[in-house]
Amino acid sequence: xxxxxxxxxxxxxxxxxxxxxxxxxxxxxxxxxxxxxxxxxxxxxxxxxxxxxxxxxxxxxxxxxxxxxxxxxxxxxxxxxxxxxxxxxxxxxxxxxxxxxxxxxxxxxxxxxxxxxxxxxxxxxxxxxxxxxxxxxxxxxxxxxxxxxxxxxxxxxxxxxxxxxxxxxxxxxxxxxxxxxxxxxxxxxxxxxxxxxxxxxxxxxxxxxxxxxxxxxxxxxxxxxxxxxxxxxxxxxxxxxxxxxxxxxxxxxxxxxxxxxxxxxxxxxxxxxxxxxxxxxxxxxxxxxxxxxxxxxxxxxxxxxxxxxxxxxxxxxxxxxxxxxxxxxxxxxxxxxxxxxxxxxxxxxxxxxxxxxxxxxxxxxxxxxxxxxxxxxxxxxxxxxxxxxxxxxxxxxxxxxxxxxxxxxxxxxxxxxx
Amino acid sequence: xxxxxxxxxxxxxxxxxxxxxxxxxxxxxxxxxxxxxxxxxxxxxxxxxxxxxxxxxxxxxxxxxxxxxxxxxxxxxxxxxxxxxxxxxxxxxxxxxxxxxxxxxxxxxxxxxxxxxxxxxxxxxxxxxxxxxxxxxxxxxxxxxxxxxxxxxxxxxxxxxxxxxxxxxxxxxxxxxxxxxxxxxxxxxxxxxxxxxxxxxxxxxxxxxxxxxxxxxxxxxxxxxxxxxxxxxxxxxxxxxxxxxxxxxxxxxxxxxxxxxxxxxxxxxxxxxxx
Numbered sequence: 307x308x309x310x311x312x313x314x315x316x317x318x319x320x321x322x323x324x325x326x327x328x329x330x331x332x333x334x335x336x337x338x339x340x341x342x343x344x345x346x347x348x349x350x351x352x353x354x355x356x357x358x359x360x361x362x363x364x365x366x367x368x369x370x371x372x373x374x375x376x377x378x379x380x381x382x383x384x385x386x387x388x389x390x391x392x393x394x395x396x397x398x399x400x401x402x403x404x405x406x407x408x409x410x411x412x413x414x415x416x417x418x419x420x421x422x423x424x425x426x427x428x429x430x431x432x433x434x435x436x437x438x439x440x441x442x443x444x445x446x447x448x449x450x451x452x453x454x455x456x457x458x459x460x461x462x463x464x465x466x467x468x469x470x471x472x473x474x475x476x477x478x479x480x481x482x483x484x485x486x487x488x489x490x491x492x493x494x495x496x497x498x499x500x501x502x503x504x505x506x507x508x509x510x511x512x513x514x515x516x517x518x519x520x521x522x523x524x525x526x527x528x529x530x531x532x533x534x535x536x537x538x539x540x541x542x543x544x545x546x547x548x549x550x551x552x553x554x555x556x557x558x559x560x561x562x563x564x565x566x567x568x569x570x571x572x573x574x575x576x577x578x579x580x581x582x583x584x585x586x587x588x589x590x591x592x593x594x595x596x597x598x599x600x601x602x603x604x605x606x607x608x609x610x611x612x613x614x615x616x617x618x619x620x621x622x623x624x625x626x627x628x629x630x631x632x633x634x635x636x637x638x639x640x641x642x643x644x645x646x647x648x649x650x651x652x653x654x655x656x657x658x659x660x661x662x663x664x665x666x667x668x669x670x671x672x673x674x675x676x677x678x679x680x681x682x683x684x685x686x687x688x689x690x691x692x693x694x695x696x697x698x699x700x701x702x703x704x705x706x707x708x709x710x711x712x713x714x715x716x717x718x719x720x721x722x723x724x
Numbered sequence: 725x726x727x728x729x730x731x732x733x734x735x736x737x738x739x740x741x742x743x744x745x746x747x748x749x750x751x752x753x754x755x756x757x758x759x760x761x762x763x764x765x766x767x768x769x770x771x772x773x774x775x776x777x778x779x780x781x782x783x784x785x786x787x788x789x790x791x792x793x794x795x796x797x798x799x800x801x802x803x804x805x806x807x808x809x810x811x812x813x814x815x816x817x818x819x820x821x822x823x824x825x826x827x828x829x830x831x832x833x834x835x836x837x838x839x840x841x842x843x844x845x846x847x848x849x850x851x852x853x854x855x856x857x858x859x860x861x862x863x864x865x866x867x868x869x870x871x872x873x874x875x876x877x878x879x880x881x882x883x884x885x886x887x888x889x890x891x892x893x894x895x896x897x898x899x900x901x902x903x904x905x906x907x908x909x910x911x912x913x914x915x916x917x918x919x920x921x922x923x924x925x926x927x928x929x930x931x932x933x934x935x936x937x938x939x940x941x942x943x944x945x946x947x948x949x950x951x952x953x954x955x956x957x958x959x960x961x962x963x964x965x966x967x968x969x970x971x972x973x974x975x976x977x978x979x980x981x982x983x984x985x986x987x988x989x990x991x992x993x994x995x996x997x998x999x
Contacts, residue, residue, distance in 0.1 A: 481897030599963050607884040614886050
């Protein structure tokens with residue numbers, strides 16, 4: 307049975323997750339210990355900043371042992387970790403594994419990193435030799451389902467972080483970002499991140515040094531752009547498409563007359579101007595937004611777009627959940643059909659034994675047979691066996707698909723004398 | 725099959741496209757699907773057959789009167805849409821084109837057959853002038869659509885809390901570029917249409933110009949587009965103002981078209997001078 311034991315951003319604090327995390331170099335040893343100490347036949351550990359989870363194949367009640375291992379490995383008492391640690395088994399465990407891979411259980415719905423993290427976790431388990439047929443099947447099917455959910459629905463669409471929202475908006479205004487001029491006023495972390503995204507999309511950056519030129523030159527170098535002194539801010543404005551302003555200045559840095567003058571110069575009236583003000587207090591005079599062709603976004607505006615985008619993703623989540631649910635059902639059906647495989651193999655084997663024994667008896671009574679007669683005898687007996695076994699085989703498979711109980715299987719075994 | 729039956733099938737196919745695109749606009753997935761495009765292509769093929777059939781039945785170029793006028797207009801709009809869509813892949817075009825094409829074909833289906841006769845139907849100017857004019861109208865309709873898209877998208881961006889159009893609508897740059905290109909193309913056709921119209925008028929009535937409402941609105945539209953193109957080319961105008969002018973220009977065009985199809989539907993008007 308597949309079990310999932312662990313804790314996530316939904317059940318625990320970051321502090322607790324950090325305490326129970328497995329580092330990459332701990333994984334191999336931890337995985338083998340899981341097998342030895344917690345009775346796991348197969349095991350995988352997924353440890354990211356938003357979740358620490360152990361996926362395992364173990365016997366009935368094995369989840370408890372795995373949970374205890376998670377605590378003792380980190381020198382904790384399991385009782386102290388409650389109620390953060392969840393234990394799932396059977397269908398619930400499978401569903402959870404699928405939903406995690408599809409980023410439906412993520413803190414930021416639809417975030418793309420989780421897929422890679424899950425892949426890495428399975429890869430590590432494979433390297434440690436703790437990945438068997440059950441978890442390997444879970445890996446293949448859950449990753450395939452995750453890809454389907456991502457490509458067939460919009461759960462991964464639209465930016466939900468402030469710096470990517472800036473890029474998305476720039477695209478909505480300019481289309482292509484190639485050869486657009488970005489003017490960075492101030493060298494804050496968030497503004498340089500947004501500028502980096504823009505540059506990666508083909509934009510050219512210029513960095514205005516606000517207090518000193520030194521930081522501006524450094525940042526300009528990493529962005530492949532140039533540094534300009536604060537005194538030429540107004541000149542630069544005339545040749546700029548996108549401004550990202552994030553200085554620590556107490557007052558307004560870019561005024562409405564600045565913008566109007568810049569747009570009147572150099573025939574730039576036609577092209578839009580996109581101003582991003584991520585400073586608190588704000589750098590750009592708010593009434594600039596009323597100038598024709600100017601789009602001004604402050605930090606709150608960017609957040610409001612990010613929220614709207616997240617709402618869009620949530621709408622798509624229902625469709626993604628439906629895809630995942632279908633895939634989970636298929637996986638469970640397939641898994642259940644595996645349960646009766648030993649029964650079917652035994653049934654076949656028993657029938658074949660009886661057939662061989664009866665042929666031997668017949669041969670001793672009939673004396674030597676020609677090759678033709680031998681073949682006819684074999685064909686006739688095989689046909690009887692196959693025809694007799696056909697209906698039970700089909701029925702047992704059908705039963706497995708519809709969800710069977712262990713009692714049913716043992717009853718069949720008893721009836722057939724296996 | 726006669727042309728009316730063809731037209732009914734066309735209506736059905738365009739209805740699929742129109743319903744699809746509107747439904748998708750509300751559910752916010754991709755606007756156009758393979759289904760929509762396939763239905764359009766099938767509809768367009770049957771529509772073409774319908775026009776060919778109608779041409780044979782009528783014995784003249786099917787562009788006169790409400791029924792033929794709307795049908796040919798819808799056909800030209802879909803043609804221009806397909807060309808623009810294949811070139812740009814802007815799906816939001818469909819949002820305006822499908823309902824309009826559907827509406828026009830609907831009118832064509834229920835409008836009475838025209839009772840027009842006379843020498844003008846035999847004139848070589850009829851196919852030449854109307855084809856040029858309709859291609860112009862369709863291109864300018866595209867510009868109108870892109871102008872609207874620009875204004876809506878700009879409002880979405882300025883509002884800071886995006887609604888539906890933000891997600892499926894084209895970006896401002898595209899609206900502006902496609903709008904500008906369609907105006908240029910449409911203006912070219914419109915100019916040629918007016919020129920052939922003047923020649924035709926001279927040929928049939930002996931006068932180059934008669935100052936009726938249709939001619940006047942055509943010239944007003946033409947001047948609006950002259951201003952728009954000049955502003956774009958000379959002063960680097962674009963964006964909001966260009967979008968607004970494109971919309972204004974098209975309003976004049978619509979008036980011209982309505983005048984031509986509705987008020988010239990009767991034989992009396994027709995004899996005075998079609999397009």
